[in-house]
Amino acid sequence: MSVLELSRWQFGITTVYHFIFVPLTIGLSLVVACMQTAWVVRKDAVYLRMTKFFGKIFLINFAVGVVTGIVQEFQFGMNWSAYSVFVGNVFGAPLAMEALLAFFMESTFIGLWIFGWNKLSPRLHLATIWLAAIGTSLSAYFILAANAWMQHPVGYRVVPGSHKVELTSIFAVLTNSTAIAAWTHVFFVSFMVAGAVLIAVSAWHMARESQLSVFRRSMRIGLVLVLAAGIATAVTGDVQARLMDSQQPMKMAAAEALYNTSDAASFSLITIGSLNGSKEVWSIRVPYLLSLIATLNPHGTVQGINNVERAYQKKYGPGSYKPVVPVTYWSFRLMAGFGTLAALLAAAGLWLTRRQRIPRSRWFYRAALWGLALPYLASTMGWIFTEMGRQPWTVFGLLTTAKSVSAGVAASSVIISMTVFTLLYAALAAIAGWLTVRHVKAGAPAEPERPAAEEPLPVFSY
Numbered sequence: 001m002s003v004l005e006l007s008r009w010q011f012g013i014t015t016v017y018h019f020i021f022v023p024l025t026i027g028l029s030l031v032v033a034c035m036q037t038a039w040v041v042r043k044d045a046v047y048l049r050m051t052k053f054f055g056k057i058f059l060i061n062f063a064v065g066v067v068t069g070i071v072q073e074f075q076f077g078m079n080w081s082a083y084s085v086f087v088g089n090v091f092g093a094p095l096a097m098e099a100l101l102a103f104f105m106e107s108t109f110i111g112l113w114i115f116g117w118n119k120l121s122p123r124l125h126l127a128t129i130w131l132a133a134i135g136t137s138l139s140a141y142f143i144l145a146a147n148a149w150m151q152h153p154v155g156y157r158v159v160p161g162s163h164k165v166e167l168t169s170i171f172a173v174l175t176n177s178t179a180i181a182a183w184t185h186v187f188f189v190s191f192m193v194a195g196a197v198l199i200a201v202s203a204w205h206m207a208r209e210s211q212l213s214v215f216r217r218s219m220r221i222g223l224v225l226v227l228a229a230g231i232a233t234a235v236t237g238d239v240q241a242r243l244m245d246s247q248q249p250m251k252m253a254a255a256e257a258l259y260n261t262s263d264a265a266s267f268s269l270i271t272i273g274s275l276n277g278s279k280e281v282w283s284i285r286v287p288y289l290l291s292l293i294a295t296l297n298p299h300g301t302v303q304g305i306n307n308v309e310r311a312y313q314k315k316y317g318p319g320s321y322k323p324v325v326p327v328t329y330w331s332f333r334l335m336a337g338f339g340t341l342a343a344l345l346a347a348a349g350l351w352l353t354r355r356q357r358i359p360r361s362r363w364f365y366r367a368a369l370w371g372l373a374l375p376y377l378a379s380t381m382g383w384i385f386t387e388m389g390r391q392p393w394t395v396f397g398l399l400t401t402a403k404s405v406s407a408g409v410a411a412s413s414v415i416i417s418m419t420v421f422t423l424l425y426a427a428l429a430a431i432a433g434w435l436t437v438r439h440v441k442a443g444a445p446a447e448p449e450r451p452a453a454e455e456p457l458p459v460f461s462y
Contacts, residue, residue, distance in 0.1 A: 003414055004405045007079040010418040014071055015387075016380055017425050021065030023379055026140055026187065027194030028058040029106075029133035031225070036129055040122050049214050053444040055113075055129075057197065057436060062110065064432045071421060079414060083394055083404035089166040090156050091146055094173060098142035106135030140190075141183050148179035150395050151386075152247045158398075165398070181243055185236040189382070191229035192342060192375040198222025199349065201440050203368035206358065214444045216358065223349040226375070230343030237336075238293065245294040248396060249303045250312070250321060251389035254328040256290050260304040265290040269333070276325045316397070323391040331385040338378035345371045 001009075032055045039047035073095070076084045084091075109132040116125045149155075155172030156165045167173070202219035205211055245252045257277025258265060267289035272282045288298035295301070305322060312321040345367060352359040359365070390396060394404040 001411070003079075003409055003411050004402055006411055006414040006418065007405050007409075008401065010079065010414060010421065011075055012384075012387075013418065014068070014075065014421055014425070016383065017429075018065065018068040018072060019379065019383055020376060021061050021068065022140065023186065023190035023193040023375075024061045024197060025058070025065050025190075026136050027190035027192075027225075028054060028061065028197065029129070029136045030191075031194050031198070031221070032058055033126075033129045033133045036126050040126050046214055046217060049444040050218050053214070053439075054198070054201075054218070056439055057201075059110070059114070060432055060435050060439070064428050066107075067428060068425060078417065079406050079409060080394075080404050081406040083399065086164050086399050086404070087150075087395060089164065090149060090153075090173065093167055093170055094142045094146040094149075098139050098146075102135050102139035102142055104135075106132045106139060109135060137187070140186060141179070142174075144182045144186060145174050145176060145179040148176045148182050149173055150393075151182075151390060152176060152178040152243075153395055153398055178243060178247065181236065181240045185233060185240055185382075186379075188229045188232040188236055189339075189375065189379050191225050192233060192339070193379065195222040195225030195229060195346070196342060196372050196375045199226065199346070199368050200372035203365045204440065205443060207362070207365040211443050212358065216353070216356075219349070220353055223346045223353065226346035227343055227350065230339060230346065233339060241293045242296065245302070248390065250305065250308045250323065251328065252294055253303055253305045253308055254323050254325050254389055255332040255385070256302075257325050257329045258290070258302060258304050259306050261301060261307045262304065263291070263301050264288050264299045265294075265302040267293065271329075277329055319392075321392060323389050328385055328389045331381045331388065335378050335381035335385060338374045338381065342371060342374035342378065345374070 032051055035047050035054065036051040038044065039051060109128045112120070113125065113128040113132055116128055120128070153165075154176050155167060155169035157168050158165050173179075198218050199222035202215040202222060205215040206219060241252070253259075256265070256267060257271070259278055264287070266285040266287045268283045268285045270284050271277060271280055274280075290302055291300040292298045305325070309321055313319065349359075349364065349368065352361070352364055392400050392402065394401045
């Protein structure tokens with residue numbers, strides 16, 4: 001394998017692994033903040049127990065997410081230095097804002113939240129988790145704004161006589177339509193992931209009739225979250241599809257393996273044929289659906305791969321501008337399929353737990369535990385589709401992936417670093433999994449703590 005291929009594999013492995021922790025951090029931070037708010041407002045001790053219990057899961061996930069995220073930035077200088085030189089003046093701005101503003105904000109207030117129990121007043125302590133949650137969402141937005149610029153470059157100019165771009169408008173970068181659409185989509189996906197964690201953990205305890213007063217309530221919260229966020233995710237994904245059709249028509253065509261421009265284009269749920277989808281033997285299709293997704297018109301025109309290829313060759317010069325069609329085709333369907341299954345499972349759970357009922361069917365608890373994987377798989381497939389569908393571009397229309405890789409890095413160096421990162425990530429996953437399972441089995445705190453305002457502040461003498 002070439003240095004380019006190895007570097008792509010390394011970045012793909014580390015990115016997919018890191019993103020396992022991102023949506024849960026975003027979603028669970030806000031869920032825990034809402035639980036603590038309910039405790040402060042209602043004085044219901046069950047909400048305090050839920051806050052303590054799910055707050056620790058959030059902290060474990062946050063810690064591993066931070067460690068794996070740092071590696072991402074190392075790779076820009078290690079394997080993608082040509083890319084870094086080209087985009088550094090633009091790409092560095094939102095990343096700097098993420099590090100200096102959002103990350104320090106969330107990490108500072110998470111620290112205050114951890115150590116502020118029984119030292120800060122209940123309302124002041126509540127403010128720390130809300131500020132941490134807001135910082136987490138801001139952090140995600142700045143990073144997604146940087147990624148969206150790679151998908152749809154705005155607010156820049158190419159420096160004459162040099163192989164680099166420079167920023168002309170940070171406002172344009174931060175208000176990029178692609179960034180706004182991507183952030184709202186990821187935001188609701190994060191609630192699906194957080195809800196799935198609540199459902200799975202609660203199901204484990206409910207199946208054993210353990211702490212039902214706590215976990216039946218958290219189960220209902222999770223079920224509502226997954227169903228509502230699943231619907232919102234579908235809506236925001238629909239918005240993204242139309243942006244994709246106008247900004248990256250090749251990606252839209254590759255999502256359906258549509259090789260020739262078509263009016264009233266159908267959408268195939270499954271296809272049997274050649275690997276790249278160019279020859280179809282059998283398929284199940286929904287008439288007009290692809291045109292409806294891409295244009296909001298069932299008779300709208302969707303450009304085909306061959307047509308876009310010719311247009312790109314005329315605009316950007318000779319070469320192949322097709323992504324790996326089987327990857328884009330199946331990742332798109334798996335993304336939608338896993339997300340739909342998660343929402344349907346949540347709807348079934350809401351029916352089974354209606355009117356204070358406790359499900360007696362063992363199949364539901366098993367499905368709830370296995371269903372934890374569904375939103376994770378959906379979000380992973382979504383990122384694979386987003387990034388692989390952009391190929392062969394690193395920055396769409398400006399810089400190809402082949403021209404982004406570091407020139408002086410040997411294949412052996414990439415293999416060594418990829419092996420080290422993969423083994424390190426496996427160790428971190430094992431530690432995080434062990435800590436989480438151990439905490440889940442221990443259950444929620446048995447006795448709620450009294451409000452902090454009723455406890456005396458420590459007296460220090462010097």
